[in-house]
Amino acid sequence: MRLTEKEVVTILRQHGYKLTWQRRVVIRTVVSTQDHHTPTAIYEKVHQDYPNIGLVTIYRTLEILARLNLICELHAGGSCHSYTIAAPGHHHHLICSNCGRVVDFTGCELEELQQSLSKETGFRIDGHLLEFIGLCQTCQKETITK
Amino acid sequence: MRLTEKEVVTILRQHGYKLTWQRRVVIRTVVSTQDHHTPTAIYEKVHQDYPNIGLVTIYRTLEILARLNLICELHAGGSCHSYTIAAPGHHHHLICSNCGRVVDFTGCELEELQQSLSKETGFRIDGHLLEFIGLCQTCQKETITK
DNA sequence: GTAGGTGCAAATCGTTTGCAGTACA
DNA sequence: TGTACTGCAAACGATTTGCACCTAC
Secondary structure (H helix, E strand, O other): OOOOHHHHHHHHHHOOOOOOHHHHHHHHHHHOOOEOEOHHHHHHHHHHHOOOOOHHHHHHHHHHHHHOOOEEEEOOOOOOOEEEEOOOOOOEEEEEOOOOEEEEEOOOOOHHHHHHHHHHHOOEEEEEEEEEEEEOHHHHHHHHHO | OOOOHHHHHHHHHHOOOOOOHHHHHHHHHHHOOOEOEOHHHHHHHHHHHOOOOOHHHHHHHHHHHHHOOOEEEEOOOOOOOEEEEOOOOOOEEEEEOOOOEEEEEOOOOOHHHHHHHHHHHOOEEEEEEEEEEEEOHHHHHHHHHO
């Protein structure tokens, strides 16, 4: 399950950050969809309703949220500065290359591979990056009708 | 096994690209180390011996090499525009977070996970991104002595 | 009341493009 | 010899920074 606006806000406060309306708007935007967003995309979306908000604020807010692991950076989609709302705990992402929808999953079961790799190479393995890319059900149908 | 300079050059020619000394120098630089390089890093390295080469040429050469799958883009290291020489066939990377050394491996065995994910989510899965990050043997020793 | 947050403008960085000259095949 | 390639400079987009003002706590 993904983090809710309330949870994100709470964690933000717990870490001593102030809750401004700008931050709340950014959080709401990220939480409210299943896809991933670049800073500019968030800016354009938010800017429609709140023309006073600055792009700089988006950057600064995203930086904080990323540092607190409240949002996740994606790579497989294309842009490497694209974020989606986090889910608690260790998880990975399955991304639709057409609409950008992101689905979380747990249970990557890489421990075995990681161990044998570690043994073979002598590396001390600290982490991994795993993302799947494909087409979601809706976009598959669209492709067929076209 | 990773591609050699000769192999890269051959493939380049097979695809109708001309072999300039600039391209040869870039290829040699990428092939000659086990780590990964950003365009700027390659430029600086190459520029010492060949001050006439332009950064633009590095970009254009890397673009071609990437398109022909002769170099691989890495993400887990930090910079998202970092390349390492490719190995033939489906493979993944294990990256040292300290020295940047890259080790290839095959046999990611994600087919099972991929299938169950596909069944659960309805996604048609087209590909995946998998990278391990850690410390190579040499860098582990360094960390201990310090 | 005050520390932290915001917006603006300018600086900066990485990357791309237009164009005239150059070199590989 | 002709076409593709190069280097330069300029353009461009994304991101960061300095600073004066503002606001959540």
